[in-house]
Amino acid sequence: MTQILIQGMLLSGLYALIAMGFMLIFSIGRTLNLAYGAYLLVGGYVYFWLCQQMGLPQIVGFAGAVTAGVLMGLLKHRLIVKTLNGDHVAIEISTLILAVVLQAGVVLLFGDSSKILLPIVPGVVTVAGAQVTFNILTATLISWAVIIGLYLYISRTHTGRAMQAVSMDAKGAALSGVDPDRINLITWGISGGLGALGGVFFASYTQLYPGMWVAPLIISVAVVIVGGIGSILGTLVVAHIVGFMEVGVSSWSPELRGVFTMILIVAVLVLRPQGLFGREETH
Amino acid sequence: MLVLEIENLSAFYGKAQALREVSLTVNEGECIAIVGANGAGKSTLLDSIMGLVKTRGTVRLHGEDITGLRCAQIVKRGVGYAPERFNLFPHMTVRDNLLVGAFTARNEIAKNLDAVHRLFPRLAERENQETSTQSGGERQMVSLGRALMSSPNVLLVDEPTIGLAPKVCGELAKVLQRLSKEMGLTVIVTEQNANFAISLAERLYVLEGGRITAQGTAADLSKDDILAKSYFGA
Secondary structure (H helix, E strand, C coil): CHHHHHHHHHHHHHHHHHHHHHHHHHHHHCCCCCCHHHHHHHHHHHHHHHHHHCCCCHHHHHHHHHHHHHHHHHHHHHHHHHHHCCCHHHHHHHHHHHHHHHHHHHHHHHCCCCECCCCCCCCEEEECCEEEEHHHHHHHHHHHHHHHHHHHHHHHCHHHHHHHHHHHCHHHHHHCCCCHHHHHHHHHHHHHHHHHHHHHHHHHHCCECCCCCHHHHHHHHHHHHHHCCCCHHHHHHHHHHHHHHHHHHHHHCHHHCCHHHHHHHHHHHHHCCCCCCCCCCCC | CEEEEEEEEEEEECCEEEEEEEEEEEECCCEEEEECCCCCCHHHHHHHHCCCCEEEEEEEECCEECCCCCHHHHHHCCEEEECCCCCCCCCCEHHHHHHHHCCCCHHHHHHHHHHHHHHCHHHHHCCCCEHHHCCHHHHHHHHHHHHHCCCCCEEEEECCCCCCCHHHHHHHHHHHHHHHHCCCCEEEEEECCHHHHHHHCCEEEEEECCEEEEEECHHHHHCCHHHHHHHCCC
16 A cells, blocks of 8 residues: 555656656647647657767757757747648647657657666665655656756746736737737747656556557546646646546556546546546636 | 827738728827727727737837738837737736736846836835736736836826726826826827727827727817717717
């Protein structure tokens, strides 16, 4: 039981980080970025290439992964989102195709077999009788630090407030001197960086393989739909619900991992479409 | 000195034309009103000045052609806009709404916040209240306050009296007069309520079907029987 609680707590922190980038785009850009998982894929592989194939220090691996994610986010906004000018269906289909193309690119460059990403911090510690790897502990602590930093950025800075403003009323934001297009670009960049960082941790927790973008995408969709649009608190709480649920179900029946998450999504969509922490849109 | 010059401005929503060759001028520190019925094109005219609508024609601010600039660039050049529907950020506090308004004037936040609180003391009292829970009159104050936070020298106000009680309309008229007379702002107000417009503006333009059909002082316009009956209740 203690093992489940501790593993659930740690995994939830990582899920919260992964879902946060998806939530930003969904809330501010109002786009269901189905290629979000591709940031994690690219982040994981860039880190693997720099650290394990090139032998560079971990800090270079992290910087390279996050830079690749940010660049992907910026390019995706400029080349796809802006070009398609608010056509959400076309954007969603295009981003999904992009994820598939990136997966093919990864297969071409690295092959289709799974790779083991070495632990970021090796070793195991015993906490209240439960075995916890330093790897997941580090991932969780860094995830929490990034989430707190993101919260402070969004709530305390001019650009963060402008991001909130664009998510609530883009015209009102423009009339306040905010350029919604620029704010969207920044958001896509931040989202890409968060996704890529999450990808390094996710790959080190699971495995690195070309199809690894799908599972985090499903987790992100679940967390944001259940938590509600635009709610950092909702994202945090629901990431923990999903994390604990997955760890608990896995310990009981690994084949059913993910099934309860899907049931939760459908239940929330039917009973409370705005999400547990979301508020109804006011116009 | 001319602050704003609009020449042959036409505006379009897709294929539909909402403004037809509108021309008008506004002098520094002047308060003018655009009067017209629902659908006459008043909001479209202000949206066009702010670069929010596809247009043809020219808009000059202090002699600079601002046609085709983005809304944020126009705000940065000194035009504030309080729209008819307020377009506030409903789940942000009054204070945060005002702070977003200061996005292009971050060095003048303290001064502008103080000025807004002096104009609307109620906003200081309720600065931690979310705007989604406020009355129409309070939202109008936040909307005007937010526009003033950008340190504008031209203020556009779209139909400020819609849905407001007569007492609140009177207070609003006083505030707009103070902004123009005491603070030197150039104010452009659109209104269906012509009597409110007369109480404020030195000159009026009448907008019908997207065209300017008459202009002049209230005294000039009230000499026209048809206009007087249509707009001034004569």
